[in-house]
Amino acid sequence: MSVNQENSLSSADAIARALRAEIWQGILKSGQPLRQDELAGRFGVSKIPLREALFQLKAEGLVAFYPNRGAVVAELSPDEVEEIYFMRIALEDAALRRAIPKLTVADLLRGEQILADLDQEQNIGRWSDLNWEFHATLYAPAKMPRLMEWIKTLHNNIGRYLITYLAGMDYQRASQAEHRQILEACRRGDIQAASGHLQTHLRLASEQLVAFLSQRR
Amino acid sequence: MSVNQENSLSSADAIARALRAEIWQGILKSGQPLRQDELAGRFGVSKIPLREALFQLKAEGLVAFYPNRGAVVAELSPDEVEEIYFMRIALEDAALRRAIPKLTVADLLRGEQILADLDQEQNIGRWSDLNWEFHATLYAPAKMPRLMEWIKTLHNNIGRYLITYLAGMDYQRASQAEHRQILEACRRGDIQAASGHLQTHLRLASEQLVAFLSQRR
DNA sequence: TCTCCTGAAATCGTATACATTATTGGGATT
DNA sequence: AATCCCAATAATGTATACGATTTCAGGAGA
Numbered sequence: 001m002s003v004n005q006e007n008s009l010s011s012a013d014a015i016a017r018a019l020r021a022e023i024w025q026g027i028l029k030s031g032q033p034l035r036q037d038e039l040a041g042r043f044g045v046s047k048i049p050l051r052e053a054l055f056q057l058k059a060e061g062l063v064a065f066y067p068n069r070g071a072v073v074a075e076l077s078p079d080e081v082e083e084i085y086f087m088r089i090a091l092e093d094a095a096l097r098r099a100i101p102k103l104t105v106a107d108l109l110r111g112e113q114i115l116a117d118l119d120q121e122q123n124i125g126r127w128s129d130l131n132w133e134f135h136a137t138l139y140a141p142a143k144m145p146r147l148m149e150w151i152k153t154l155h156n157n158i159g160r161y162l163i164t165y166l167a168g169m170d171y172q173r174a175s176q177a178e179h180r181q182i183l184e185a186c187r188r189g190d191i192q193a194a195s196g197h198l199q200t201h202l203r204l205a206s207e208q209l210v211a212f213l214s215q216r217r
Numbered sequence: 218m219s220v221n222q223e224n225s226l227s228s229a230d231a232i233a234r235a236l237r238a239e240i241w242q243g244i245l246k247s248g249q250p251l252r253q254d255e256l257a258g259r260f261g262v263s264k265i266p267l268r269e270a271l272f273q274l275k276a277e278g279l280v281a282f283y284p285n286r287g288a289v290v291a292e293l294s295p296d297e298v299e300e301i302y303f304m305r306i307a308l309e310d311a312a313l314r315r316a317i318p319k320l321t322v323a324d325l326l327r328g329e330q331i332l333a334d335l336d337q338e339q340n341i342g343r344w345s346d347l348n349w350e351f352h353a354t355l356y357a358p359a360k361m362p363r364l365m366e367w368i369k370t371l372h373n374n375i376g377r378y379l380i381t382y383l384a385g386m387d388y389q390r391a392s393q394a395e396h397r398q399i400l401e402a403c404r405r406g407d408i409q410a411a412s413g414h415l416q417t418h419l420r421l422a423s424e425q426l427v428a429f430l431s432q433r434r
Numbered sequence: 435t436c437t438c439c440t441g442a443a444a445t446c447g448t449a450t451a452c453a454t455t456a457t458t459g460g461g462a463t464t
Numbered sequence: 465a466a467t468c469c470c471a472a473t474a475a476t477g478t479a480t481a482c483g484a485t486t487t488c489a490g491g492a493g494a
Contacts, residue, residue, distance in 0.1 A: 010284060011478075036445070046479045048265060051446095055269055059276030061363075067227060068445055068486045083361045086315070087308065094307035144300045146278075150367075228447070253476070263448050268477090285455045285476060 011049035016056040018043070023062050023073055024160050025125060030075040034063065061157045076161060078213045085206035088154045092202065093195050095139040095147055096182075100191050102141035111137050111183050118176060124163050127172065132159075134179060138186060158209070165212050175201070228266035233273040235260070240279050240290055241377050242342060247292040251280065278374045291374075295430045298375060302423035305371045309419065310412050312356040312364055313399075317408050319358035328354050328400050335393060341380050344389065349376075351396060355403060375426070382429050392418070 185194035402411035
Protein backbone atom coordinates (compact mmCIF):
# COMPACT_ATOMS: atom_id res chain seq x y z
CA MET A 1 0.00 0.00 0.00
CA SER A 2 3.01 2.20 0.15
CA VAL A 3 3.64 4.63 -2.62
CA ASN A 4 7.15 5.92 -2.35
CA GLN A 5 9.75 3.44 -1.33
CA GLU A 6 11.97 4.20 -4.30
CA ASN A 7 14.22 1.29 -5.08
CA SER A 8 14.29 0.03 -1.53
CA LEU A 9 15.55 -3.51 -1.48
CA SER A 10 15.61 -4.04 2.23
CA SER A 11 15.55 -7.57 3.53
CA ALA A 12 11.94 -7.19 4.54
CA ASP A 13 10.95 -6.06 1.05
CA ALA A 14 12.84 -8.89 -0.59
CA ILE A 15 11.25 -11.47 1.68
CA ALA A 16 7.82 -9.95 1.22
CA ARG A 17 8.26 -10.21 -2.51
CA ALA A 18 9.32 -13.84 -2.29
CA LEU A 19 6.47 -14.78 0.02
CA ARG A 20 4.00 -12.88 -2.13
CA ALA A 21 5.07 -14.92 -5.13
CA GLU A 22 4.78 -18.17 -3.21
CA ILE A 23 1.33 -17.34 -1.94
CA TRP A 24 0.34 -16.24 -5.37
CA GLN A 25 1.57 -19.44 -7.02
CA GLY A 26 -0.17 -21.56 -4.44
CA ILE A 27 3.05 -22.92 -2.99
CA LEU A 28 1.84 -21.52 0.29
CA LYS A 29 -1.79 -22.46 0.54
CA SER A 30 -4.65 -20.58 2.14
CA GLY A 31 -4.84 -21.10 5.86
CA GLN A 32 -1.35 -22.45 6.08
CA PRO A 33 0.51 -21.21 9.17
CA LEU A 34 3.64 -19.19 8.56
CA ARG A 35 6.15 -20.12 11.25
CA GLN A 36 8.56 -17.33 11.91
CA ASP A 37 11.59 -19.40 12.86
CA GLU A 38 11.12 -21.73 9.95
CA LEU A 39 10.78 -18.95 7.40
CA ALA A 40 13.61 -16.95 8.95
CA GLY A 41 15.83 -19.98 8.62
CA ARG A 42 14.71 -20.64 5.08
CA PHE A 43 15.52 -17.11 3.96
CA GLY A 44 18.64 -16.92 6.07
CA VAL A 45 17.58 -13.85 8.03
CA SER A 46 16.57 -13.11 11.58
CA LYS A 47 13.03 -12.72 12.78
CA ILE A 48 13.02 -8.95 12.59
CA PRO A 49 12.94 -8.47 8.81
CA LEU A 50 10.78 -11.56 8.50
CA ARG A 51 8.12 -10.18 10.81
CA GLU A 52 8.25 -6.89 8.96
CA ALA A 53 7.68 -8.71 5.71
CA LEU A 54 4.68 -10.49 7.22
CA PHE A 55 3.31 -7.16 8.39
CA GLN A 56 3.63 -5.82 4.89
CA LEU A 57 1.72 -8.77 3.51
CA LYS A 58 -0.87 -8.37 6.22
CA ALA A 59 -1.44 -4.84 5.02
CA GLU A 60 -1.97 -6.21 1.53
CA GLY A 61 -4.48 -8.70 2.82
CA LEU A 62 -2.45 -11.76 1.86
CA VAL A 63 -1.62 -12.71 5.42
CA ALA A 64 -3.71 -12.72 8.58
CA PHE A 65 -2.32 -12.41 12.07
CA TYR A 66 -3.80 -14.16 15.06
CA PRO A 67 -2.47 -12.67 18.28
CA ASN A 68 0.01 -14.94 20.02
CA ARG A 69 -0.60 -17.59 17.42
CA GLY A 70 1.23 -16.08 14.54
CA ALA A 71 0.44 -15.59 10.90
CA VAL A 72 -1.34 -17.68 8.32
CA VAL A 73 -1.94 -17.25 4.62
CA ALA A 74 -5.19 -15.33 4.48
CA GLU A 75 -8.28 -17.17 3.40
CA LEU A 76 -11.05 -15.46 1.52
CA SER A 77 -14.64 -16.44 2.02
CA PRO A 78 -17.02 -16.15 -0.93
CA ASP A 79 -18.44 -13.04 0.69
CA GLU A 80 -15.02 -11.48 0.92
CA VAL A 81 -14.30 -12.30 -2.69
CA GLU A 82 -17.53 -10.61 -3.65
CA GLU A 83 -16.61 -7.59 -1.57
CA ILE A 84 -13.21 -7.31 -3.18
CA TYR A 85 -14.76 -7.45 -6.63
CA PHE A 86 -17.23 -4.80 -5.54
CA MET A 87 -14.32 -2.55 -4.62
CA ARG A 88 -12.50 -3.40 -7.82
CA ILE A 89 -15.51 -2.36 -9.85
CA ALA A 90 -15.78 0.95 -8.02
CA LEU A 91 -12.09 1.80 -8.34
CA GLU A 92 -11.35 0.39 -11.77
CA ASP A 93 -14.43 1.96 -13.29
CA ALA A 94 -13.40 5.33 -11.87
CA ALA A 95 -9.85 4.87 -13.14
CA LEU A 96 -10.98 3.85 -16.60
CA ARG A 97 -13.38 6.77 -16.93
CA ARG A 98 -10.64 9.19 -16.03
CA ALA A 99 -8.12 7.49 -18.30
CA ILE A 100 -10.12 7.16 -21.51
CA PRO A 101 -9.87 10.82 -22.58
CA LYS A 102 -6.12 10.63 -22.10
CA LEU A 103 -5.52 7.35 -23.91
CA THR A 104 -2.99 7.65 -26.73
CA VAL A 105 -2.70 5.60 -29.88
CA ALA A 106 0.34 3.96 -28.35
CA ASP A 107 -1.71 2.90 -25.34
CA LEU A 108 -4.35 1.34 -27.55
CA LEU A 109 -1.76 -0.49 -29.62
CA ARG A 110 -0.13 -1.75 -26.46
CA GLY A 111 -3.48 -3.06 -25.25
CA GLU A 112 -4.04 -4.79 -28.55
CA GLN A 113 -0.61 -6.37 -28.40
CA ILE A 114 -1.24 -7.66 -24.89
CA LEU A 115 -4.54 -9.19 -25.99
CA ALA A 116 -2.74 -10.95 -28.84
CA ASP A 117 -0.17 -12.27 -26.37
CA LEU A 118 -2.96 -13.40 -24.08
CA ASP A 119 -4.47 -15.42 -26.90
CA GLN A 120 -1.21 -17.32 -27.25
CA GLU A 121 -0.32 -17.72 -23.60
CA GLN A 122 -0.72 -21.18 -22.13
CA ASN A 123 0.98 -20.74 -18.77
CA ILE A 124 -1.60 -19.61 -16.25
CA GLY A 125 0.77 -17.54 -14.17
CA ARG A 126 1.96 -15.53 -17.14
CA TRP A 127 -1.61 -15.31 -18.42
CA SER A 128 -2.62 -13.66 -15.18
CA ASP A 129 0.33 -11.28 -15.38
CA LEU A 130 -0.65 -10.26 -18.89
CA ASN A 131 -4.24 -9.90 -17.78
CA TRP A 132 -3.16 -7.39 -15.16
CA GLU A 133 -0.95 -5.62 -17.67
CA PHE A 134 -3.89 -5.16 -19.99
CA HIS A 135 -6.00 -3.58 -17.29
CA ALA A 136 -3.09 -1.48 -16.04
CA THR A 137 -2.43 -0.18 -19.54
CA LEU A 138 -5.95 1.15 -19.77
CA TYR A 139 -5.89 2.75 -16.31
CA ALA A 140 -2.36 4.19 -16.35
CA PRO A 141 -3.18 7.40 -18.29
CA ALA A 142 -5.36 8.45 -15.34
CA LYS A 143 -1.98 9.23 -13.74
CA MET A 144 -3.03 8.19 -10.27
CA PRO A 145 -0.30 6.09 -8.70
CA ARG A 146 -2.04 5.45 -5.39
CA LEU A 147 -5.18 4.37 -7.13
CA MET A 148 -3.16 2.00 -9.27
CA GLU A 149 -1.48 0.55 -6.17
CA TRP A 150 -4.79 -0.07 -4.48
CA ILE A 151 -6.29 -1.68 -7.54
CA LYS A 152 -3.24 -3.89 -7.88
CA THR A 153 -3.54 -4.91 -4.25
CA LEU A 154 -7.14 -5.95 -4.77
CA HIS A 155 -6.11 -7.75 -7.92
CA ASN A 156 -3.37 -9.63 -6.07
CA ASN A 157 -5.80 -10.72 -3.40
CA ILE A 158 -8.00 -12.48 -5.86
CA GLY A 159 -5.29 -13.60 -8.24
CA ARG A 160 -4.34 -16.77 -6.39
CA TYR A 161 -7.95 -17.92 -6.29
CA LEU A 162 -8.52 -16.99 -9.88
CA ILE A 163 -5.53 -19.05 -10.92
CA THR A 164 -6.77 -22.24 -9.35
CA TYR A 165 -10.15 -21.51 -10.81
CA LEU A 166 -8.91 -20.79 -14.29
CA ALA A 167 -7.03 -24.06 -14.35
CA GLY A 168 -10.21 -26.05 -14.78
CA MET A 169 -12.37 -23.82 -16.94
CA ASP A 170 -12.20 -22.02 -20.22
CA TYR A 171 -12.84 -18.72 -18.58
CA GLN A 172 -10.11 -17.22 -20.67
CA ARG A 173 -12.03 -17.20 -23.94
CA ALA A 174 -14.97 -15.31 -22.48
CA SER A 175 -12.60 -12.97 -20.69
CA GLN A 176 -10.80 -12.18 -23.91
CA ALA A 177 -14.05 -11.35 -25.69
CA GLU A 178 -14.89 -8.90 -22.93
CA HIS A 179 -11.40 -7.43 -23.07
CA ARG A 180 -11.87 -6.75 -26.77
CA GLN A 181 -15.21 -5.05 -26.15
CA ILE A 182 -13.60 -2.82 -23.55
CA LEU A 183 -10.69 -1.95 -25.79
CA GLU A 184 -12.97 -1.26 -28.73
CA ALA A 185 -15.08 1.14 -26.68
CA CYS A 186 -11.91 2.85 -25.47
CA ARG A 187 -10.79 3.28 -29.07
CA ARG A 188 -14.08 5.01 -29.84
CA GLY A 189 -13.72 7.12 -26.71
CA ASP A 190 -17.08 5.82 -25.58
CA ILE A 191 -16.79 6.10 -21.82
CA GLN A 192 -20.26 4.75 -21.08
CA ALA A 193 -19.79 1.66 -23.20
CA ALA A 194 -16.29 0.97 -21.90
CA SER A 195 -17.49 1.38 -18.33
CA GLY A 196 -20.39 -0.98 -18.95
CA HIS A 197 -18.18 -3.64 -20.52
CA LEU A 198 -15.66 -3.37 -17.71
CA GLN A 199 -18.34 -3.74 -15.07
CA THR A 200 -19.79 -6.74 -16.85
CA HIS A 201 -16.33 -8.23 -17.19
CA LEU A 202 -15.65 -7.94 -13.47
CA ARG A 203 -19.13 -8.90 -12.40
CA LEU A 204 -19.06 -12.11 -14.41
CA ALA A 205 -15.65 -13.01 -13.04
CA SER A 206 -16.94 -12.31 -9.54
CA GLU A 207 -20.02 -14.45 -9.98
CA GLN A 208 -18.12 -17.40 -11.38
CA LEU A 209 -15.41 -17.27 -8.75
CA VAL A 210 -17.92 -16.92 -5.93
CA ALA A 211 -19.94 -19.84 -7.27
CA PHE A 212 -16.80 -21.92 -7.58
CA LEU A 213 -15.66 -21.16 -4.05
CA SER A 214 -19.11 -21.73 -2.62
CA GLN A 215 -19.42 -25.21 -4.01
CA ARG A 216 -15.85 -26.06 -3.05
CA ARG A 217 -16.69 -25.29 0.54
CA MET B 218 -5.73 -2.29 6.28
CA SER B 219 -6.13 -5.46 8.16
CA VAL B 220 -9.56 -6.82 8.77
CA ASN B 221 -9.40 -9.52 11.37
CA GLN B 222 -7.12 -8.91 14.29
CA GLU B 223 -9.83 -9.37 16.86
CA ASN B 224 -9.11 -7.37 19.98
CA SER B 225 -5.38 -7.55 19.54
CA LEU B 226 -3.67 -5.08 21.80
CA SER B 227 -0.12 -5.92 20.93
CA SER B 228 2.54 -3.37 21.68
CA ALA B 229 2.86 -2.52 18.03
CA ASP B 230 -0.87 -1.89 17.74
CA ALA B 231 -0.92 0.29 20.83
CA ILE B 232 2.01 2.35 19.62
CA ALA B 233 0.53 2.65 16.16
CA ARG B 234 -2.67 3.94 17.68
CA ALA B 235 -0.82 6.51 19.77
CA LEU B 236 1.28 7.69 16.84
CA ARG B 237 -1.76 7.82 14.62
CA ALA B 238 -3.46 10.10 17.09
CA GLU B 239 -0.44 12.35 17.35
CA ILE B 240 -0.09 12.64 13.61
CA TRP B 241 -3.76 13.26 13.34
CA GLN B 242 -3.75 16.00 15.94
CA GLY B 243 -0.79 17.66 14.33
CA ILE B 244 1.52 17.01 17.28
CA LEU B 245 3.72 15.20 14.81
CA LYS B 246 3.86 17.42 11.76
CA SER B 247 4.15 16.47 8.12
CA GLY B 248 7.69 15.75 7.08
CA GLN B 249 8.89 15.38 10.64
CA PRO B 250 11.40 12.56 11.03
CA LEU B 251 10.41 9.74 13.36
CA ARG B 252 13.53 8.61 15.21
CA GLN B 253 13.31 5.03 16.24
CA ASP B 254 15.42 5.21 19.40
CA GLU B 255 13.71 8.35 20.57
CA LEU B 256 10.21 6.98 20.05
CA ALA B 257 11.13 3.61 21.50
CA GLY B 258 12.37 5.37 24.59
CA ARG B 259 9.34 7.58 24.79
CA PHE B 260 6.96 4.63 24.67
CA GLY B 261 9.19 2.49 26.83
CA VAL B 262 9.53 -0.32 24.31
CA SER B 263 12.29 -1.76 22.19
CA LYS B 264 12.77 -1.10 18.52
CA ILE B 265 10.98 -4.20 17.28
CA PRO B 266 7.37 -3.29 18.15
CA LEU B 267 8.12 0.33 17.33
CA ARG B 268 9.29 -0.51 13.83
CA GLU B 269 6.26 -2.72 13.36
CA ALA B 270 4.03 0.16 14.36
CA LEU B 271 5.77 2.38 11.83
CA PHE B 272 5.26 -0.26 9.17
CA GLN B 273 1.59 -0.36 10.01
CA LEU B 274 1.33 3.39 9.62
CA LYS B 275 3.26 3.20 6.40
CA ALA B 276 0.64 0.83 5.06
CA GLU B 277 -2.01 3.37 6.03
CA GLY B 278 -0.15 6.10 4.19
CA LEU B 279 0.53 8.17 7.30
CA VAL B 280 4.24 7.48 7.36
CA ALA B 281 6.82 7.27 4.60
CA PHE B 282 10.03 5.28 4.76
CA TYR B 283 13.24 6.42 3.16
CA PRO B 284 15.72 3.55 2.94
CA ASN B 285 18.48 3.80 5.51
CA ARG B 286 17.19 7.18 6.55
CA GLY B 287 14.19 6.09 8.51
CA ALA B 288 10.61 7.22 8.63
CA VAL B 289 8.94 10.59 8.43
CA VAL B 290 5.36 11.70 8.78
CA ALA B 291 4.00 11.46 5.25
CA GLU B 292 3.36 14.66 3.39
CA LEU B 293 0.57 14.99 0.86
CA SER B 294 0.92 17.15 -2.20
CA PRO B 295 -2.20 18.85 -3.58
CA ASP B 296 -2.21 16.27 -6.36
CA GLU B 297 -2.18 13.44 -3.85
CA VAL B 298 -5.00 15.03 -1.88
CA GLU B 299 -7.00 15.25 -5.05
CA GLU B 300 -6.26 11.63 -5.83
CA ILE B 301 -7.36 10.51 -2.39
CA TYR B 302 -10.62 12.39 -2.74
CA PHE B 303 -11.07 10.80 -6.14
CA MET B 304 -10.77 7.39 -4.54
CA ARG B 305 -13.05 8.40 -1.69
CA ILE B 306 -15.73 9.44 -4.15
CA ALA B 307 -15.49 6.14 -6.00
CA LEU B 308 -15.61 3.98 -2.87
CA GLU B 309 -18.02 6.00 -0.74
CA ASP B 310 -20.44 6.43 -3.58
CA ALA B 311 -20.43 2.70 -4.17
CA ALA B 312 -20.89 2.02 -0.47
CA LEU B 313 -23.73 4.48 -0.14
CA ARG B 314 -25.56 3.09 -3.16
CA ARG B 315 -25.40 -0.38 -1.75
CA ALA B 316 -26.37 0.77 1.74
CA ILE B 317 -29.39 2.91 0.98
CA PRO B 318 -31.83 0.05 0.31
CA LYS B 319 -30.79 -1.48 3.63
CA LEU B 320 -30.99 1.65 5.76
CA THR B 321 -33.28 1.27 8.76
CA VAL B 322 -35.24 3.91 10.59
CA ALA B 323 -32.77 3.56 13.43
CA ASP B 324 -29.91 4.33 11.06
CA LEU B 325 -31.62 7.47 9.82
CA LEU B 326 -32.35 8.63 13.36
CA ARG B 327 -28.77 8.00 14.31
CA GLY B 328 -27.61 10.11 11.38
CA GLU B 329 -29.94 12.88 12.38
CA GLN B 330 -28.64 12.77 15.95
CA ILE B 331 -25.06 12.97 14.77
CA LEU B 332 -25.88 15.99 12.63
CA ALA B 333 -27.46 17.67 15.64
CA ASP B 334 -24.34 16.93 17.66
CA LEU B 335 -22.19 18.29 14.85
CA ASP B 336 -24.11 21.56 14.96
CA GLN B 337 -23.19 21.93 18.62
CA GLU B 338 -19.61 20.72 18.49
CA GLN B 339 -16.91 23.37 18.82
CA ASN B 340 -13.84 21.18 19.23
CA ILE B 341 -12.40 20.46 15.80
CA GLY B 342 -11.05 17.06 16.67
CA ARG B 343 -14.37 15.82 17.95
CA TRP B 344 -16.14 17.52 15.05
CA SER B 345 -14.03 15.48 12.66
CA ASP B 346 -14.79 12.29 14.60
CA LEU B 347 -18.50 12.97 14.41
CA ASN B 348 -18.16 13.79 10.73
CA TRP B 349 -16.70 10.36 10.13
CA GLU B 350 -19.38 8.76 12.27
CA PHE B 351 -22.07 10.32 10.15
CA HIS B 352 -20.58 8.98 6.96
CA ALA B 353 -19.92 5.59 8.53
CA THR B 354 -23.50 5.35 9.72
CA LEU B 355 -24.76 5.74 6.18
CA TYR B 356 -22.30 3.23 4.72
CA ALA B 357 -22.44 0.57 7.42
CA PRO B 358 -25.62 -1.19 6.19
CA ALA B 359 -23.72 -2.16 3.04
CA LYS B 360 -22.10 -4.74 5.37
CA MET B 361 -18.72 -4.54 3.75
CA PRO B 362 -16.05 -4.42 6.44
CA ARG B 363 -13.06 -4.24 4.14
CA LEU B 364 -14.61 -1.45 2.15
CA MET B 365 -15.28 0.44 5.37
CA GLU B 366 -11.67 -0.04 6.46
CA TRP B 367 -10.35 1.30 3.20
CA ILE B 368 -12.64 4.29 3.25
CA LYS B 369 -11.60 5.02 6.82
CA THR B 370 -7.96 4.82 5.84
CA LEU B 371 -8.51 7.37 3.09
CA HIS B 372 -10.44 9.50 5.51
CA ASN B 373 -7.62 9.37 8.06
CA ASN B 374 -5.10 10.42 5.46
CA ILE B 375 -6.89 13.63 4.74
CA GLY B 376 -8.19 14.27 8.24
CA ARG B 377 -5.09 15.95 9.59
CA TYR B 378 -5.02 18.39 6.68
CA LEU B 379 -8.71 19.00 6.90
CA ILE B 380 -8.39 19.88 10.56
CA THR B 381 -5.84 22.60 10.01
CA TYR B 382 -7.94 23.84 7.14
CA LEU B 383 -11.20 23.85 9.07
CA ALA B 384 -9.61 25.89 11.82
CA GLY B 385 -9.60 29.02 9.73
CA MET B 386 -12.77 28.72 7.67
CA ASP B 387 -16.43 28.18 8.22
CA TYR B 388 -16.43 25.10 6.08
CA GLN B 389 -18.56 23.37 8.67
CA ARG B 390 -21.79 25.22 7.89
CA ALA B 391 -21.65 24.34 4.19
CA SER B 392 -20.68 20.78 5.03
CA GLN B 393 -23.66 20.40 7.35
CA ALA B 394 -26.06 21.65 4.67
CA GLU B 395 -24.69 19.01 2.31
CA HIS B 396 -24.94 16.36 5.01
CA ARG B 397 -28.62 17.18 5.46
CA GLN B 398 -29.23 16.92 1.71
CA ILE B 399 -27.58 13.51 1.68
CA LEU B 400 -29.55 12.29 4.66
CA GLU B 401 -32.81 13.60 3.25
CA ALA B 402 -32.24 11.77 -0.02
CA CYS B 403 -31.42 8.61 1.92
CA ARG B 404 -34.68 8.96 3.83
CA ARG B 405 -36.56 9.10 0.53
CA GLY B 406 -34.57 6.12 -0.74
CA ASP B 407 -33.48 8.25 -3.66
CA ILE B 408 -30.18 6.68 -4.60
CA GLN B 409 -29.43 9.01 -7.49
CA ALA B 410 -29.99 12.14 -5.43
CA ALA B 411 -28.04 10.85 -2.45
CA SER B 412 -25.18 9.84 -4.70
CA GLY B 413 -25.19 13.24 -6.34
CA HIS B 414 -25.17 15.10 -3.05
CA LEU B 415 -22.39 12.91 -1.68
CA GLN B 416 -20.25 13.48 -4.75
CA THR B 417 -20.82 17.20 -4.55
CA HIS B 418 -20.00 17.13 -0.85
CA LEU B 419 -16.70 15.41 -1.41
CA ARG B 420 -15.82 17.32 -4.56
CA LEU B 421 -16.30 20.68 -2.85
CA ALA B 422 -14.20 19.58 0.11
CA SER B 423 -11.53 18.38 -2.29
CA GLU B 424 -11.47 21.61 -4.25
CA GLN B 425 -11.25 23.79 -1.18
CA LEU B 426 -8.56 21.70 0.46
CA VAL B 427 -6.51 21.51 -2.73
CA ALA B 428 -6.80 25.26 -3.21
CA PHE B 429 -5.79 25.84 0.38
CA LEU B 430 -2.76 23.57 0.15
CA SER B 431 -1.73 25.01 -3.21
CA GLN B 432 -1.60 28.56 -1.95
CA ARG B 433 0.12 27.53 1.27
CA ARG B 434 2.89 26.03 -0.81
C1' DT C 435 -16.16 -39.84 28.79
C1' DC C 436 -15.17 -35.55 30.68
C1' DT C 437 -12.25 -32.36 33.10
C1' DC C 438 -8.08 -30.66 34.54
C1' DC C 439 -3.24 -30.37 34.49
C1' DT C 440 1.13 -30.21 32.59
C1' DG C 441 4.67 -29.47 29.39
C1' DA C 442 6.24 -28.54 24.72
C1' DA C 443 6.22 -25.16 21.16
C1' DA C 444 5.55 -20.87 19.24
C1' DT C 445 4.94 -16.09 19.58
C1' DC C 446 5.99 -11.65 21.56
C1' DG C 447 9.11 -8.60 23.47
C1' DT C 448 13.70 -7.01 25.61
C1' DA C 449 18.48 -6.09 25.58
C1' DT C 450 22.63 -5.75 23.32
C1' DA C 451 25.94 -5.65 19.69
C1' DC C 452 27.47 -4.67 15.16
C1' DA C 453 27.75 -3.56 10.14
C1' DT C 454 26.11 -0.31 6.82
C1' DT C 455 24.62 3.93 5.31
C1' DA C 456 23.77 9.19 5.73
C1' DT C 457 25.01 13.32 7.39
C1' DT C 458 27.81 16.86 8.94
C1' DG C 459 31.41 19.80 9.92
C1' DG C 460 36.06 20.92 9.63
C1' DG C 461 40.08 21.33 7.16
C1' DA C 462 42.85 21.27 2.72
C1' DT C 463 43.06 22.77 -1.81
C1' DT C 464 42.16 25.76 -5.46
C1' DA D 465 36.13 32.86 -0.29
C1' DA D 466 34.31 28.88 -2.31
C1' DT D 467 34.55 24.02 -3.18
C1' DC D 468 35.74 19.45 -2.34
C1' DC D 469 37.20 15.64 0.44
C1' DC D 470 37.18 12.93 4.41
C1' DA D 471 36.75 11.46 8.92
C1' DA D 472 33.68 11.53 12.93
C1' DT D 473 29.06 10.96 14.24
C1' DA D 474 24.48 9.35 14.24
C1' DA D 475 20.83 6.55 12.87
C1' DT D 476 19.12 2.64 10.58
C1' DG D 477 18.93 -2.22 9.63
C1' DT D 478 19.93 -6.68 11.24
C1' DA D 479 21.61 -10.56 14.22
C1' DT D 480 21.73 -13.05 18.44
C1' DA D 481 20.43 -14.51 22.90
C1' DC D 482 17.22 -14.70 26.35
C1' DG D 483 12.89 -14.39 29.08
C1' DA D 484 7.83 -14.09 29.42
C1' DT D 485 3.44 -15.35 27.84
C1' DT D 486 0.13 -17.86 25.35
C1' DT D 487 -1.65 -21.74 22.90
C1' DC D 488 -2.41 -26.39 22.29
C1' DA D 489 -2.15 -31.28 22.60
C1' DG D 490 -2.10 -35.22 25.28
C1' DG D 491 -2.30 -37.77 29.36
C1' DA D 492 -3.78 -38.45 34.35
C1' DG D 493 -7.49 -38.82 37.26
C1' DA D 494 -12.30 -38.86 38.63
